[in-house]
Amino acid sequence: MPGPDHLGWPFFTDRHRAQAREFASFAASALPPLLGAGEENLDATYACVSRIVRALGSAGLLRVCVPATYGGAGDCVDARSLCIARETLARASGLADFAFAMQGLGSVPVTLFGSEAQKRALLPGIADGTRIGAFALSEPDAGSDVGAIATTATRDGHGNGWRLDGVKTWISNAGLADSYIVFARTGEAPGNRGLSAFIVDADAPGLDASERIDVIAPHPLGTLRFTGCRVAGDRLLGAPGEGFKIAMATLDLFRSTVGAAALGIARRAFDEAVARARERHVFGKALATFQLTQAKLADMATAIDASALLVYRAAWTRDVVATRVTRESSMAKLYATESAQRVVDSAVQLWGGLGVVRGTTVERLYREVRALRIYEGTSEVLQLVIGADALRRASGTEPA
Numbered sequence: 382m383p384g385p386d387h388l389g390w391p392f393f394t395d396r397h398r399a400q401a402r403e404f405a406s407f408a409a410s411a412l413p414p415l416l417g418a419g420e421e422n423l424d425a426t427y428a429c430v431s432r433i434v435r436a437l438g439s440a441g442l443l444r445v446c447v448p449a450t451y452g453g454a455g456d457c458v459d460a461r462s463l464c465i466a467r468e469t470l471a472r473a474s475g476l477a478d479f480a481f482a483m484q485g486l487g488s489v490p491v492t493l494f495g496s497e498a499q500k501r502a503l504l505p506g507i508a509d510g511t512r513i514g515a516f517a518l519s520e521p522d523a524g525s526d527v528g529a530i531a532t533t534a535t536r537d538g539h540g541n542g543w544r545l546d547g548v549k550t551w552i553s554n555a556g557l558a559d560s561y562i563v564f565a566r567t568g569e570a571p572g573n574r575g576l577s578a579f580i581v582d583a584d585a586p587g588l589d590a591s592e593r594i595d596v597i598a599p600h601p602l603g604t605l606r607f608t609g610c611r612v613a614g615d616r617l618l619g620a621p622g623e624g625f626k627i628a629m630a631t632l633d634l635f636r637s638t639v640g641a642a643a644l645g646i647a648r649r650a651f652d653e654a655v656a657r658a659r660e661r662h663v664f665g666k667a668l669a670t671f672q673l674t675q676a677k678l679a680d681m682a683t684a685i686d687a688s689a690l691l692v693y694r695a696a697w698t699r700d701v702v703a704t705r706v707t708r709e710s711s712m713a714k715l716y717a718t719e720s721a722q723r724v725v726d727s728a729v730q731l732w733g734g735l736g737v738v739r740g741t742t743v744e745r746l747y748r749e750v751r752a753l754r755i756y757e758g759t760s761e762v763l764q765l766v767i768g769a770d771a772l773r774r775a776s777g778t779e780p781a
């Protein structure tokens with residue numbers, strides 16, 4: 382896999398370029414034997430993700446998810462490193478990207494808001510791949526509308542513990558994770574302001590994580606049911622009522638990385654399209670010689686570069702300027718995922734009938750890219766966020 386040219390852009394340091402090489406080398410040599418029949422059935426998919434997490438951990442590649450003090454790589458979690466990792470892994474395998482991403486999403490709330498004891502308990506295992514993480518925000522009636530969360534956390538009357546009741550769904554790594562970051566209503570105020578976050582161990586009494594959801598690009602996904610689930614008082618993350626802020630700050634970081642995964646998928650689709658256009662002959666000449674093909678490739682290449690600019694602008698801004706990047710990460714995810722969908726669709730079109738045959742790479746990419754426009758903020762929610770920000774800026778009331 383050739384090194385992407387964009388690593389020469391001024392957003393990156395030599396450390397990022399070295400990381401990109403490490404992830405590319407893992408994707409090229411260690412990953413293929415781990416994938417096996419990962420899509421054959423859900424048991425195989427779950428087993429495959431476990432294998433990938435352990436291997437990423439053993440190779441030291443999960444260290445970028447965690448600060449150095451707790452077994453990680455840098456002083457703090459670096460958005461550009463996460464984006465490079467996801468771009469590189471997604472280019473090779475959606476499942477590998479997923480396995481990596483969840484280690485970050487399932488631990489960054491602790492990195493950003495956890496107590497020293499919580500960080501020491503959770504983060505080293507995330508960094509070495511011996512502990513699998515998960516992030517449980519969505520519910521059957523609360524996905525985009527976080528303020529509608531109905532899962533409750535009430536004081537359990539025993540010491541300072543809590544009792545969780547409710548249902549979380551669309552939870553990646555449900556049934557596989559060792560612990561979940563769970564958002565629940567503690568009721569300090571209505572809506573967004575009455576939520577709190579908890580670290581809940583997989584074996585907590587009253588937690589059922591057995592229900593799986595089978596999606597078009599299989600990955601470990603399921604529903605969590607909490608019935609009088611006991612959580613100790615020291616598992617509250619941050620302060621009561623801070624849950625919405627914790628969720629949004631985590632998503633500010635991870636939305637750029639979803640854009641990066643989309644970028645990796647788009648790059649792979651582009652490679653496949655170019656290869657097909659050069660090999661395939663129609664009307665007596667290579668598909669690549671037709672101007673219509675070249676126009677398609679031009680649109681794909683331009684969309685890829687524009688996505689890369691938005692993704693790494695957001696990541697660089699978070700790392701270097703260190704401001705809130707709600708707007709930048711929303712733009713990066715919105716643009717990169719929407720355009721990756723079009724790039725993959727064009728690649729399928731260039732592959733013709735073979736493009737929809739189960740088992741071809743572009744067919745897999747077509748299934749893998751779709752969910753990215755939905756999870757961690759639908760395209761429509763991101764449009765709302767960007768639009769509201771634009772209006773605030775115009776009226777001079779933008780957030781600090």
Ligand code: COS
Binds near residue numbers: 518524526573758762
């Ligand atoms: N970091 C820190 N604080 C943040 C924040 C962030 N990124 N985003 C919002 N906040 C704070 C705000 O500053 C505000 O605090 P004050 O009330 O003290 O001013 C508070 O949180 C509420 O913010 P806001 O008014 O912007 O929230 P909205 O109710 O308008 O947010 C949307 C609505 C739709 C934007 C939000 O619920 C959202 O992003 N939903 C999508 C969630 C999602 O991605 N779901 C997918 C499942 S996760 S896999």
